[in-house]
Each structure stands twice: as structure tokens, then as C-alpha cells.
Amino acid sequence: MPRTAERGGPQTRAKISQVATRLFLERGFDAVTVAEVARAAGVSSVTVFKHFPRKEDLLLDREIDAADILRSAVRDRADGTDVRASLREASLRLLDERHALSGVADGSVPFFRTVAASPALIARAREIAAELQQTLTVELDRDPRFAGDPALFAAFFVAGYGTVLVETARRLVAGDPADAVAADHRVRVERLFQALREGV
Structure with missing residues (x-):
């Protein structure tokens, strides 16, 4: 070699x-x-x-990218920009770019099927979600501009975004048209941030 x-x-x-x-x-x-x-x-x-x-x-090799996106959404937002608005912009940008972390990237269906068929991958995906939640909690806790409860906000955001991704994956695997799934994904992301604005 x-x-x-x-x-x-x-x-x-x-x-x-x-x-x-x-x-x-x-x-x-x-x-x-x-x-x-x-x-x-x-x-x-x-x-x-x-x-x-x-x-x-x-296979689940995007945790570093996801953590960087979360950190940037908190640290690099302009003064006067709410962290919810910054995370919303990042989430919709992933969708518009058809990024792998959006769940609507081309060729995602075989990936989703592979993950769903492996208990080890499902367990690791849950661990990664918990690690990302902790990452966001730490960033918010360090940010003097954030006035809410860092742990609670991070838990709601990560769980909510994960729920959106799972439904997007389910629909794509079921054979729903990709454009329709992407449009519905956008609607559910907007609902997530509406809930975060009104409830956290």
C-alpha cells in the first residue's frame, strides 16, 4: 500500500x-x-x-457541520438579530441549497432507508441529536444577548427540527414527489419557528 x-x-x-x-x-x-x-x-x-x-x-458524518452551523447562528448573527431569526435563516438556507442536513438533498432516499434498517444507526442519530442540543445550549448560555432558558430552547429547537426531518424522510421514502415534500418541509420549518417565537 x-x-x-x-x-x-x-x-x-x-x-x-x-x-x-x-x-x-x-x-x-x-x-x-x-x-x-x-x-x-x-x-x-x-x-x-x-x-x-x-x-x-x-455514514452519519455531518455532526461537525451541524455543530458549526449552530455555533455560527448564535455567534455570528448581527446585533439586534434574534437567535430564532438566525436559526430560521440557517434552516431555510439548508433547504434552498438542498444540503444533506436539510433532508431533501438529491439521493437521500437510499440513505434514509439504510439508517431506518439499522438499530445502531438509529441509536447513533439520537446520540448526535443530544450532542447537538448540548452544543446549542452551551452557545446560548455564553451569549449575553440571549435572554431565554438556553437548555429549554435548545431542547425544543433540536427536537423540533428532528421531527421535521423525520417526516420529510418518511414522505420521500414513501415516494412522494420531492418538490412537494420540500415545500411541505418549508411550511413545517416555519411552524417550528412560530412555535419557538410564541412559546420559548
């Missing part, structure tokens, strides 16, 4: 993730081992675990 294949960095991480995702979607998460992913990506299992501490994170 060439030494260059073992070097770390974003390109190696991206290659491992792409290879793992292809294998998981083709054969199912539980049917593919980390050793098989490593061989297909041309790296060692040690290198895989260097970039992805858990097998589940090979």
Missing part, C-alpha cells in the same frame, strides 16, 4: 466516507465491516478509526 494512502487529512477522510457510504447503501450498514471499508478505500483500519471513531460515523 502506498504511504500516501495512509496520510491523514480532509481528502483521506472524504474518500473513506464516500467509499463507506457506497458500500453501506449497496449492502446495508450491518453487512459491511470497517475492515472492508478500509480495503476498498486503500487505507488501514487504523486510519479509518483515526478519522471516524465509530463505525456509525462513517
